Amino acid sequence: MTLESVAVGRCTNTHRLVQYAVASRLLILILIVIWRSLLSPYDTSAAINPPCLSSSSDPSNSDAGPVLFPKVGSAIETSIVWDGVYFTRIAECRYEYEQTYAFLPLLPLCISVLSRTVFAPLVPVIGYRAVLGLSGYVLNNIAFVFAALYLYRLSLIVLKDSEVSLRASILFCFNPASIFYSSIYSESLYALLSFGGLYYFMNGADCYATFWFALSGCARSNGVLNAGYICFRTMQQVNEAFLSGKRTCLLMVKIVLAGALRSLCILTPFISFQAYGYLNICLDHSVAEMRPWCRARLPLLYNYIQSHYWGVGFLRYFQVKQLPNFLLASPILSLALCSIVYYVKLWPEVFLSLGLRASSTEKELVGSGLSAGADGQPSTVSFSEDRTRSILQDDGTPRLRKRAIKGEHLVTQPSEREEPGSLQYDPAVILPFVLHLSFMVATAFFVMHVQVATRFLSSSPFLYWFAAHIMGSPGIGKRWGHFIWAYCAAYVFLGSLLFSNFYPFT
Numbered sequence: 241m242t243l244e245s246v247a248v249g250r251c252t253n254t255h256r257l258v259q260y261a262v263a264s265r266l267l268i269l270i271l272i273v274i275w276r277s278l279l280s281p282y283d284t285s286a287a288i289n290p291p292c293l294s295s296s297s298d299p300s301n302s303d304a305g306p307v308l309f310p311k312v313g314s315a316i317e318t319s320i321v322w323d324g325v326y327f328t329r330i331a332e333c334r335y336e337y338e339q340t341y342a343f344l345p346l347l348p349l350c351i352s353v354l355s356r357t358v359f360a361p362l363v364p365v366i367g368y369r370a371v372l373g374l375s376g377y378v379l380n381n382i383a384f385v386f387a388a389l390y391l392y393r394l395s396l397i398v399l400k401d402s403e404v405s406l407r408a409s410i411l412f413c414f415n416p417a418s419i420f421y422s423s424i425y426s427e428s429l430y431a432l433l434s435f436g437g438l439y440y441f442m443n444g445a446d447c448y449a450t451f452w453f454a455l456s457g458c459a460r461s462n463g464v465l466n467a468g469y470i471c472f473r474t475m476q477q478v479n480e481a482f483l484s485g486k487r488t489c490l491l492m493v494k495i496v497l498a499g500a501l502r503s504l505c506i507l508t509p510f511i512s513f514q515a516y517g518y519l520n521i522c523l524d525h526s527v528a529e530m531r532p533w534c535r536a537r538l539p540l541l542y543n544y545i546q547s548h549y550w551g552v553g554f555l556r557y558f559q560v561k562q563l564p565n566f567l568l569a570s571p572i573l574s575l576a577l578c579s580i581v582y583y584v585k586l587w588p589e590v591f592l593s594l595g596l597r598a599s600s601t602e603k604e605l606v607g608s609g610l611s612a613g614a615d616g617q618p619s620t621v622s623f624s625e626d627r628t629r630s631i632l633q634d635d636g637t638p639r640l641r642k643r644a645i646k647g648e649h650l651v652t653q654p655s656e657r658e659e660p661g662s663l664q665y666d667p668a669v670i671l672p673f674v675l676h677l678s679f680m681v682a683t684a685f686f687v688m689h690v691q692v693a694t695r696f697l698s699s700s701p702f703l704y705w706f707a708a709h710i711m712g713s714p715g716i717g718k719r720w721g722h723f724i725w726a727y728c729a730a731y732v733f734l735g736s737l738l739f740s741n742f743y744p745f746t
């Protein structure tokens with residue numbers, strides 16, 4: 241396969257993916273309109289919008305006159321439900337109450353900027369709060385399309401298979417938490433920044449990756465977990481330097497310091513926001529009036545809000561009355577657990593050694609040009625992004641594949657001599673994604689409100705890679721493909737029905 245054909249195929253897949261992403265967002269928005277017109281909301285309090293506590297932070301005071309299309313504005317306002325109410329309120333009035341600090345500032349800031357610039361001419365037409373809602377909808381749906389594109393580009397680097405990468409990205413377009421990616425929630429913005437950061441991370445552009453990861457920490461609190469990718473790479477670089485014989489203390493210190501500084505940059509936005517909350521809430525009151533968390537040795541506002549207002553904590557959700565919510569989250573948790581177990585069964589030594597044993601085994605095989613699997617035997621996976629890929633032929637000799645796309649490792653199409661369901665990725669490369677998903681699964685099951693797992697885990701690339709691989713496997717692939725698509729379709733319809741009408745979903 242020539243370089244030109246690979247490039248043409250990639251461009252075609254990109255166009256197809258954009259069509260799927262746009263179509264999926266239109267489907268969600270159409271379903272929202274249909275369900276809202278057929279059913280009455282369970283809770284109608286979302287339309288209540290009292291004036292901001294501080295008149296100086298309420299831009300709507302300057303346009304108190306009647307709007308041209310009040311019904312359109314009212315329809316947009318009443319569609320803002322659940323957490324969207326908080327994000328819109330923060331964009332309009334800033335942080336007024338203690339519990340609003342559970343919502344990080346990037347999405348409200350972007351909504352506020354759009355409403356005062358691009359969509360400012362619409363304020364006299366539909367009203368300021370409706371413009372805030374419209375800004376949130378437009379922003380998140382556009383962000384989702386770009387998130388799907390970055391997931392595809394990331395998948396090409398890791399999986400080295402354009403067909404599986406496209407399938408995984410299309411699965412993301414219709415993922416079970418789709419309703420949140422088209423609503424005024426931070427999922428779309430976080431997915432874009434997380435996938436984009438991972439794409440630059442896998443390309444070795446650490447500065448760009450750090451910047452994108454830091455921004456993801458401004459969108460959602462779990463963005464701080466992306467620092468784990470930097471820590472993982474730092475650990476591997478130290479191990480490789482040790483194995484290569486470059487055991488100088490200066491080199492080790494440089495690697496560790498660089499990794500520590502990048503990790504600190506990723507953590508800084510979240511820490512700064514906690515400090516901002518402390519300054520606003522704790523320093524304006526006397527000691528007697530201070531909130532309990534202000535007097536803590538480590539005053540973390542986010543943890544206090546999650547525990548005090550929403551009952552989040554270790555095993556606190558393990559109650560009989562919460563059984564329906566565990567059932568609601570069971571499909572995504574089962575899929576995530578299966579993907580992790582599948583990886584561990586294939587490469588237990590890579591998983592248990594955090595990829596360090598794989599690095600040492602590959603070093604021994606550099607001379608022969610072959611990479612090694614978890615059992616120490618030559619494998620068909622690449623072990624370095626800078627080397628030509630080696631694949632064993634039937635006679636046991638290596639057959640080389642040249643780099644297909646410069647800067648994107650080895651993006652190849654399956655050969656006729658390879659099994660359709662064979663794995664093409666390096667287990668050591670994909671390990672940090674598995675570890676990241678493992679931590680998120682444990683957190684969702686033991687600590688969080690478990691029903692939130694559906695959207696909490698929906699930003700994990702490894703979930704889509706595993707599902708796409710299983711769907712392409714011979715034999716069981718077709719049956720599992722029907723099951724996975726049925727699960728996605730059911731949650732797309734169920735989520736749009738319940739969520740848009742203010743019924744509990746996830």
